[in-house]
Amino acid sequence: MSSADLDSVLTEVDRAAEEIIDFAARLIRIPTVNPPGEEYEACANAIGDQLRAHGQDVQLLPAIGCKEHTPQHPRINVIGSQAGAANGPAIHLNGHFDVVPTGSGWTRDPFGGEIFDGKLYGRGACDMKAGIAAAVFAVEAIRRAGIAHTAPLEISGTVDEESGGFAGVGWLAENGLLSRARTKAVIIPEPFGVDRVCIGHRGVYWFEVTAEGRIAHGSMPYLGINAIEGMSHLLDLVRDELGPALFERVTAMPVVPDGSRHATININGIDGGQPIDGVPSPCVADRCRVVFDRRFLMEEGLERTRAEIAALVARAQSRMPEVRFSIEDRLIFEPTRTPEDAPVIGALTDAIERVTGRPAALVASPGTYDQKHVARIAGVPHCVAYGPGQLDLAHQPDEYCSVADIIAATKVLALAVVKLAP
Numbered sequence: 001m002s003s004a005d006l007d008s009v010l011t012e013v014d015r016a017a018e019e020i021i022d023f024a025a026r027l028i029r030i031p032t033v034n035p036p037g038e039e040y041e042a043c044a045n046a047i048g049d050q051l052r053a054h055g056q057d058v059q060l061l062p063a064i065g066c067k068e069h070t071p072q073h074p075r076i077n078v079i080g081s082q083a084g085a086a087n088g089p090a091i092h093l094n095g096h097f098d099v100v101p102t103g104s105g106w107t108r109d110p111f112g113g114e115i116f117d118g119k120l121y122g123r124g125a126c127d128m129k130a131g132i133a134a135a136v137f138a139v140e141a142i143r144r145a146g147i148a149h150t151a152p153l154e155i156s157g158t159v160d161e162e163s164g165g166f167a168g169v170g171w172l173a174e175n176g177l178l179s180r181a182r183t184k185a186v187i188i189p190e191p192f193g194v195d196r197v198c199i200g201h202r203g204v205y206w207f208e209v210t211a212e213g214r215i216a217h218g219s220m221p222y223l224g225i226n227a228i229e230g231m232s233h234l235l236d237l238v239r240d241e242l243g244p245a246l247f248e249r250v251t252a253m254p255v256v257p258d259g260s261r262h263a264t265i266n267i268n269g270i271d272g273g274q275p276i277d278g279v280p281s282p283c284v285a286d287r288c289r290v291v292f293d294r295r296f297l298m299e300e301g302l303e304r305t306r307a308e309i310a311a312l313v314a315r316a317q318s319r320m321p322e323v324r325f326s327i328e329d330r331l332i333f334e335p336t337r338t339p340e341d342a343p344v345i346g347a348l349t350d351a352i353e354r355v356t357g358r359p360a361a362l363v364a365s366p367g368t369y370d371q372k373h374v375a376r377i378a379g380v381p382h383c384v385a386y387g388p389g390q391l392d393l394a395h396q397p398d399e400y401c402s403v404a405d406i407i408a409a410t411k412v413l414a415l416a417v418v419k420l421a422p
C-alpha cells in the first residue's frame, strides 16, 4: 500500500466529516435504551440503510432462540459486508447500539444528538454510537478512495452489550457469523480514546450468598435464628480480610483506571427479613441474600477465585453454625487478553501514531465488553477495542463525544483496516 493511497483514504474521511457526525447524531436520536431494549429494530434498520447506501450486502438478523428476543422487545442485529479481492476470512468491525438508561442530571437532551462546542451530546454518544459511525465510514472511505482490499470487510451493529451481549455478539458467535474460520480480526470501537487500544478485560464472578435461619417472634429473638446476623459475619470477613487481600493483588495487564489493576469485590445488593416499607410484623429474619460482584485478575483465575469465596463463606458458617449458608453462581466471564503479536494491535498502534502524531497506549478494561464472546464463543483471539470517546463519560449524564475525536478515530480505523486487508 503506497503512502499516496493512505493519504487518499484520509482525504475521503475529511470529505465525509459532516456525513459521519450526522450519522452518529441520527443514531443517538433513536432511544435504544437497555433495559428493556427499546427501538432496536429502528436502529438496526438505520444502520442497515446506511450500509446499503455504501453498496454493502446487508443482513438483518433477529436473535431467534434467545430468551431476550420477545415480540415486545425484538433483538435485531445487522451485518453489512463488502467482498474482498480474495475469499479469505473477514476483517470485522462490531459496535453495540444499545445504550443504558439516561438517569438524572442531564442539562442537554439525551436523545437530541446536538452539537455544542465541538462535542456531540447524547446517551450513547461515546458508548458507542460515535464508534459505530466511525467504523461505518472507515470502511466507506476505503471504498471511496478506490482502494482494493484482499479480505472481505464486515460491519455489525449488535444489541444487548449492556446486559451481557448474549442476543448480540454472543448470538452472532453461536450462529457461526463470527468464527475462527470466517473472521481474521475484530475491532470493537468502544470508547477507550483516540490513542488507546484495549487488549482485554478482567474476569467477572457474580454470585449470590443466601443465609437461612429460623423465624420466631421478635419479642423473643433468642427462640429464632437470625439470618441477617449470620450474613453480617460474612460481610465482616469481606470488609476486614478479603477486601484488603484483594487490594494487594495487582495484574500485569494494563487495566485502566489504575484502581482496577487490583482485584476487587463489590456488594451489589442485600435483601433480608421482612420488607422495610409497609406494616412490619415482629419476626426474626429467617432469610438474607446478598449479591456480590467479584472482578478477578487473569493471574488469579476462576477456580482460585471461587475456592476463596467458598472458604470465606465456610468461615462465616463456623462463626454462626446454626445459620445455613449457600452460594449460587449468577454470571461468570473469564478474563480475556489479545495475544501481544496479534497484527490488529500493530495495525492500530501504527495508524494512531500516523493520525494523531502521538504514541499509542495499550490498555485493558476494568469491566467486560463483547470481546469475551468473540474470544470465548467465536474462538477469534485477534480482537481489540478501539474507538472515540472518553471511557469515564460512558453511562454519565451529559455524555458526549468530541467531534474531532470521531473524525480522528475514523481515520485510524480506516488505515488499520487497509493494513489488515492489503
Ligand SMILES: [Zn+2]
Pocket (backbone or CB within 6 Å): 096, 127, 128, 161, 190, 191, 369
Ligand atoms: Zn459500550
